Amino acid sequence: MSRYFTSTLATLEPYTPGEQLKIPNLIKLNANENPYPPAPGVAAAVAAQVDGLRLYSDLTEAKLCAAIAKQCGVRPENVLCGNGSDENLLLAIRAFCDGEHPLAYADITYSFYPVLCDLLHVPSKILPLEADFSIDLTKYYGLRGCTIVIANPNAPTSLARSAAELEEVIRRNPDSIVIIDEAYVDFAPAGTSCVPLVEKYPNLIVTQTFSKSRNLAGARLGFAIADPALIADMNRVKFSYSPYNINSLSEAAGAAAMEDTAYFTKTISKICETRQHTAARLRDMGFTVLDSATNFLFATTDRMPCADIFRRLRERGILIRYFSAPRIDNWLRITIGTPEQMQALLAAIGEILE
Ligand code: PMP
Numbered sequence: 626m627s628r629y630f631t632s633t634l635a636t637l638e639p640y641t642p643g644e645q646l647k648i649p650n651l652i653k654l655n656a657n658e659n660p661y662p663p664a665p666g667v668a669a670a671v672a673a674q675v676d677g678l679r680l681y682s683d684l685t686e687a688k689l690c691a692a693i694a695k696q697c698g699v700r701p702e703n704v705l706c707g708n709g710s711d712e713n714l715l716l717a718i719r720a721f722c723d724g725e726h727p728l729a730y731a732d733i734t735y736s737f738y739p740v741l742c743d744l745l746h747v748p749s750k751i752l753p754l755e756a757d758f759s760i761d762l763t764k765y766y767g768l769r770g771c772t773i774v775i776a777n778p779n780a781p782t783s784l785a786r787s788a789a790e791l792e793e794v795i796r797r798n799p800d801s802i803v804i805i806d807e808a809y810v811d812f813a814p815a816g817t818s819c820v821p822l823v824e825k826y827p828n829l830i831v832t833q834t835f836s837k838s839r840n841l842a843g844a845r846l847g848f849a850i851a852d853p854a855l856i857a858d859m860n861r862v863k864f865s866y867s868p869y870n871i872n873s874l875s876e877a878a879g880a881a882a883m884e885d886t887a888y889f890t891k892t893i894s895k896i897c898e899t900r901q902h903t904a905a906r907l908r909d910m911g912f913t914v915l916d917s918a919t920n921f922l923f924a925t926t927d928r929m930p931c932a933d934i935f936r937r938l939r940e941r942g943i944l945i946r947y948f949s950a951p952r953i954d955n956w957l958r959i960t961i962g963t964p965e966q967m968q969a970l971l972a973a974i975g976e977i978l979e
Pocket residue numbers: 708709710711712735776779780806808833834835836842846847
């Protein structure tokens with residue numbers, strides 16, 4: 626830190642993204658990216674947009690919002706696009722939290738929430754998960770004065786609750802904003818997404834992303850769905866710091882990906898099939914694997930410290946994710962890749978544990 630860095634951020638601990646090792650034949654299972662290419666129509670849609678790069682991108686992302694609204698069964702005025710879900714989370718926290726309105730979230734969840742709180746000088750109210758990493762939603766009932774964020778399915782635990790269960794949290798906090806972060810919802814059972822509740826609850830914001838189920842992590846594209854009044858509030862923040870937050874190539878890519886429902890369904894079902902097979906094999910090898918509703922597995926074993934398994938896989942060019950955080954420092958988060966990648970992973974783990 627230089628001596629010029631503002632003292633107001635002196636204690637800021639930035640987010641640690643999944644490592645991006647640059648080695649040949651890397652098997653990258655550490656950032657919950659999709660192992661399959663973007664939908665076939667994406668390349669042509671992006672190419673057709675190149676001439677348009679001369680102009681600023683569409684301030685309202687009209688084409689993309691229309692495609693999202695159609696797929697999600699909402700109106701375009703319910704949609705706000707962000708530079709990844711990360712940006713939408715920032716816009717929401719900036720708009721709906723302050724010194725008197727802390728952000729409430731679980732102790733084990735997406736580790737970007739505490740970073741955003743520190744950056745934006747928003748206090749945190751941490752509500753611990755249960756011993757089995759499930760979430761006791763009654764802890765979130767009537768949380769006066771707090772904005773709430775719940776990742777559902779949660780990361781890194783991979784566990785999900787139903788929309789009906791989450792509805793109680795939304796219903797019992799009518800004077801607070803409830804953000805449901807649905808980055809992984811497309812890999813979860815039907816009835817998990819809270820999007821259908823947006824019409825009913827003016828205090829609900831649902832965030833989703835193109836990074837996982839839409840194969841576009843590098844495009845940096847996410848979207849929020851909420852009552853138009855909340856979208857307008859978040860737009861006030863967006864237009865105060867990054868009006869053209871979505872570049873026109875990403876907008877075109879996102880619209881094409883959204884429209885190709887057949888490709889979307891096919892890749893999701895391949896990933897869910899691979900997930901089931903990989904979890905079963907890991908259990909055969911003596912791992913405890915939580916029941917995943919995501920495109921990753923959260924697993925532990927007492928056969929060898931998980932930090933050592935992580936390190937030894939990394940030496941073989943297989944990257945998974947290990948967090949040295951309290952309560953989860955003997956767990957591994959493993960992204961679901963192609964069947965071939967998972968086969969290589971399982972073989973390597975088998976050898977390491979021998
Ligand atoms: N929420 C959760 C729970 C996540 O795991 C991630 C991905 N790291 C995000 C949001 C952000 O996704 P993106 O910014 O790529 O849309």
